[in-house]
Amino acid sequence: MTDTITQPRLGLLGWLRWMWRQLTSMRTALFLLLLLAVGAVPGSIWPQRSIDAARTATYIADHPTTGPWLDRLGFFEVYASPWFAAIYLLLFISLVGCVLPRSKVHWNAMRSSPPRAPAKPARLAANATVELTAPPAEVVDAAREALHGRRFRTVSHDKTSVSAEKGYLKETGNLVFHLSLIFVIVGVAIGHLFGWKGDVIIPVGQTFANTLARYDTFSPGPWVDPNSLSPFQLTVDKLDATFEETVTGRGQFGQPRDFTAHVTTKATPTAPAVKSTIKVNHPLEMDGAGVFLLGNGYAPVITVRDAAGTKVYSGATPFLAQDNNYKSVGVVKVTGAQPKQLGFSGLFLPTATVDKDLGPISLFPDAKKPALALTVYEGELFPGGRPQSVYLLDTVKMTQLRNAKGEPLRIWLEPGQTYQLPGGRGSISFDGVQRFAGLSIRHDPGKFVTLGAALLALAGLIASLVIRRRRVFVRVSPGTGPGRTVVAVGGLAKGDDDGLQEVVDRLVAALEARFPTGPGTDPALEPELDSRLDARG
Structure with a gap:
């Protein structure tokens, strides 16, 4: 059973x-x-x-x-x-x-003493045995002194041995690395909960006030009150853009060399104005936020009038660059047009030309010969009231205007030119070109916690990879003659350590340099030395 x-x-x-x-x-x-x-x-x-x-x-x-x-x-x-x-x-x-x-x-473990030396240190992976002409007590003192000089912690559990240990910082570095990961998470959490970031495009000459309504996109943390932002103001006075014009090498002509935004800031609406500059990788620090220059482009000044000549749209309209020559796309949404709303969609070309294969293109990123290439739609700009990007035109409920030949209407404008829209719909004028600065404004209260933790994590990782955890044991016993002492040294490492035998050999060399070795240690005598160690163990 x-x-x-x-x-x-x-x-x-x-x-x-x-x-x-x-x-x-x-x-x-x-x-x-x-x-x-x-x-x-x-x-x-x-x-x-x-x-x-x-x-x-x-x-x-x-x-x-x-x-x-x-x-x-x-x-x-x-x-x-x-x-x-x-x-x-x-x-x-x-x-x-x-x-x-x-x-x-x-x-x-750091507060505890190294463990007792084994009875036979010579049987450890790294070992050496030598016979010296010196009393055992002097050899023990010399071994302790030599190990201490190599930054080992030493202790003698009896009068015939020395136990030494070093490399505790290896595990300390490992723990610092993992603790730092915790603080990285804490820093990121602080930034996520209490931080915010927003992006805004500001044409030259316009002023930005740090309020929620002025942002193009705004991402607040869960515990952020968007109505309590710092009340600073920023005006873009000038935007310098430098492109390579003299080098003709492949891939170099037209490449950007420098972007600098010259701005005027106020900490509060009533505070004195301060002149500053913002460059790529050189942000401007405001009260509670950092202002980064992430992009730039062109904002052609466009005016749309109705049939009676009344302005229904006017202003600098940002177009977004699509290639290195700043061929830019954008839209103009005229909600006040009558009898139907109008939408213009097309290209801004800083140095315009028309290629027979590629169509309208820009030859250079700087505004050498600017032009607008547009097409026109009429109808409902915001069908169903759905949110849409200011840089895209939803044509689901719109009709494209056509010319007398029944082809889609194409408009080509250069600065100072005006085009009369067909059917008494008014006109559109290209008044000039301004630049815009694409700014990213961010508040991250946890960034210093995250940065400090990341640096500590790096230091801890380096320490855990470089430092070796080692133990060295020394045990002495009477030698083969009067006044002779047999010294057995063994080393033990945590993990692979190719340099451990060298540490043992250096310790033996230091002892040999201090005490005469006499005729030396014959390898044939090692069994006898082991038996002596057994008797003392």
């Missing part, structure tokens, strides 16, 4: 303890770190609502089957989705639960 084996039951507390140990293992932390990186991939594939709501709405409308499902799964707001936050928090808990107990163990 076979006895029934009764398996132990964990119970609720046991299962909770098992799950905690699984969560706080380094294997789980690495898996969660990988999962966090994979979870961030959808944020770079699909448009994000917090960055471009119009593009997100357009994507969902263009993909009626997959779009709503992706929206339900949070793929259009990845970094604010519950599943991404769950990975983030689990990684934080896993790292804390993994690192803190290891830190306590390491602290206790």
Whole structure:
């Protein structure tokens, strides 16, 4: 009859303890770190609502089957989705639960003495044995002094041995690296919760006030009040753009050499004006925000009049560059046009020409011979009231105007020219060209925490890779004659250490330099020396 084996039951507390140990293992932390990186991939594939709501709405409308499902799964707001936050928090808990107990163990190990020397150090992986002409006590003192001079912690558990250890900073660096990862997560969390960023295009001569309504795109953190932004003002006085004109080498002509925005700032509307400059990689620090120059381009000054000559649209209209020669696309939306709203879509060409194969192109990025190439639509500019980009024209409920031949109407304008629209719809004028500065304004209160933690992580990683954890043991015993002492030295390393034998040999060389070795140690005597060590062990 076979006895029934009764398996132990964990119970609720046991299962909770098992799950905690699984969560706080380094294997789980690495898996969660990988999962966090994979979870961030959808944020770079699909448009994000917090960055471009119009593009997100357009994507969902263009993909009626997959779009709503992706929206339900949070793929259009990845970094604010519950599943991404769950990975983030689990990684934080896993790292804390993994690192803190290891830190306590390491602290206790650093305060403890090196272990007792083994009875036969010569049997360790790195070893050496020598017979010296000196009393055992002097040899022990000399070995301790030599090891201490090499920054080993030394201790003698008895009168015939020395135990030495070094390399605790290796594990310290490892723990600093993992603790720094925790603070990186904390810094990123602070920046996400309390930080914000916004992008805005400002034509030369115009003033930007740091209010929510003035941003083209604005992404606040969950705990940010958009109505409490710092009340600074910024006016773009001039934008210098320098392009290569003298070099004719392939790939060099027309390349940008420098972009500088000359601005006037005020900390508050009543504060004195301050002249400043913003360059690429040289941001301007304002109260509670950094202003970065991320882009630049052209804003042709366009005026649209109705049939009676009344202005229904006028201003510098930014066009976005599409290539290195600043061939730019843009739209003009005239909501006040009658009887139907008008939309102009087309190109701005800084140095314009018409290629027989490529059509309208720009030969150089600077405004040497500017021109506008436009086409016209009429109808409803904002069908269904859906949000849309100011740089795109939704033509779903619009009709393209045609000329007398029934072809799509094409308009070519150079500065100072006016074109009369057909059917008494008014006119459009190209009054001039201004530049614009594309600015990104950001507030990240956690950036210094993140930067400091990243530097500490790098230092900890270097320390954990460079420093070696080593133990050296010395044991002495009476030699083969009067006044002779047998010295057995052994080394032990944590992990592979090709330099450990060299450390042992240097210690033996230091002892030999201090004490005469006499006739030396015959390898044939090592069994006898081992037996002596056995007798003393």
